[in-house]
Amino acid sequence: MKLSHEIEETGLNGLKSETNPAAARGPMNLVVRELDNGITKVTLEGRLDIDGALKVDSEFTKIAGERKNLLVDLSNVPFIASLGIRTLITGAKATANNGGKLVLLNPQSNVEKVLRTSHIDTVLPIISDATDLEAVFGV
Amino acid sequence: MSDFRQLAPNHRWERVFSGSLTEIPAAASWVESIAAELHLPESQVFAIQVFLEELMSNIVRHGQAAQDCSHPRSLDPAKPLLISIAVNAFEDRIALSVEDNGVPFNVAEARAKGIDQPLHKVQPGGLGIHLIKSFADNLRYRRTSKGNCVVAEFMA
Numbered sequence: 001m002k003l004s005h006e007i008e009e010t011g012l013n014g015l016k017s018e019t020n021p022a023a024a025r026g027p028m029n030l031v032v033r034e035l036d037n038g039i040t041k042v043t044l045e046g047r048l049d050i051d052g053a054l055k056v057d058s059e060f061t062k063i064a065g066e067r068k069n070l071l072v073d074l075s076n077v078p079f080i081a082s083l084g085i086r087t088l089i090t091g092a093k094a095t096a097n098n099g100g101k102l103v104l105l106n107p108q109s110n111v112e113k114v115l116r117t118s119h120i121d122t123v124l125p126i127i128s129d130a131t132d133l134e135a136v137f138g139v
Numbered sequence: 140m141s142d143f144r145q146l147a148p149n150h151r152w153e154r155v156f157s158g159s160l161t162e163i164p165a166a167a168s169w170v171e172s173i174a175a176e177l178h179l180p181e182s183q184v185f186a187i188q189v190f191l192e193e194l195m196s197n198i199v200r201h202g203q204a205a206q207d208c209s210h211p212r213s214l215d216p217a218k219p220l221l222i223s224i225a226v227n228a229f230e231d232r233i234a235l236s237v238e239d240n241g242v243p244f245n246v247a248e249a250r251a252k253g254i255d256q257p258l259h260k261v262q263p264g265g266l267g268i269h270l271i272k273s274f275a276d277n278l279r280y281r282r283t284s285k286g287n288c289v290v291a292e293f294m295a
Contacts, residue, residue: 110181118253118269
């Protein structure tokens with residue numbers, strides 16, 4: 001599946017200053033692209049630690065509440081904590097309420113370990129290949 | 140846990156953080172710099188980071204400073220919550236000692252909650268204890284005269 005067009009790019013950069021260790025470790029970004037067949041790809045970039053999760057949570061939840069099928073690219077997320085998982089689950093419940101689903105794409109190995117340790121993979125599919133999204137989402 | 144050895148560490152670092160959410164990234168950066176100095180394996184560093192993030196988050200959100208130790212459950216809003224972290228490096232492991240002056244909370248005996256229900260029944264949140272217990276190789280808790288003390292070991 002190819003990307004059709006980019007409709008929105010949301011930079012949720014934290015205040016970057018030398019005294020803010022979170023900013024020094026890299027800002028958290030969220031990029032939204034509309035794909036074919038009503039699938040929306042959300043790319044998260046940065047640490048989904050408590051600081052990063054708080055930065056993206058409201059925007060991510062809003063996007064999930066307005067969409068049916070959400071593909072969440074985690075390939076640029078080097079760390080996730082329970083608050084980040086909470087954000088993903090809240091989004092998944094919102095898409096389910098809209099009759100769709102949320103699918104996680106390409107988490108880094110350490111992040112995948114956290115996800116599987118939490119058993120999130122029992123309620124959210126984790127995929128490493130985005131070539132057959134119609135089958136994954138059933139669209 | 141029974142496997143804690145009492146030998147002196149090869150190296151030791153200690154620092155006190157205030158009990159606020161904004162201090163968690165600062166603590167994570169501090170531990171990361173120690174890990175870089177020790178050339179720790181990536182998987183070990185990651186486990187320490189997950190543990191510390193979840194434990195500090197739990198302390199900050201639930202551990203308002205206790206008034207005094209004879210009445211540990213009496214809260215004192217004026218008394219600042221403090222978190223003291225010691226990193227002890229041994230040849231084969233890292234031992235993290237985390238002390239706080241908050242209300243009593245035995246994390247080692249707290250109920251761990253993973254996701255075990257269908258999505259529509261899952262309540263977001265509450266995974267922190269599960270991750271704390273899963274990413275530490277050994278975990279021990281004791282109530283001290285100052286407050287709570289959690290010691291966790293991470294094998295190389």
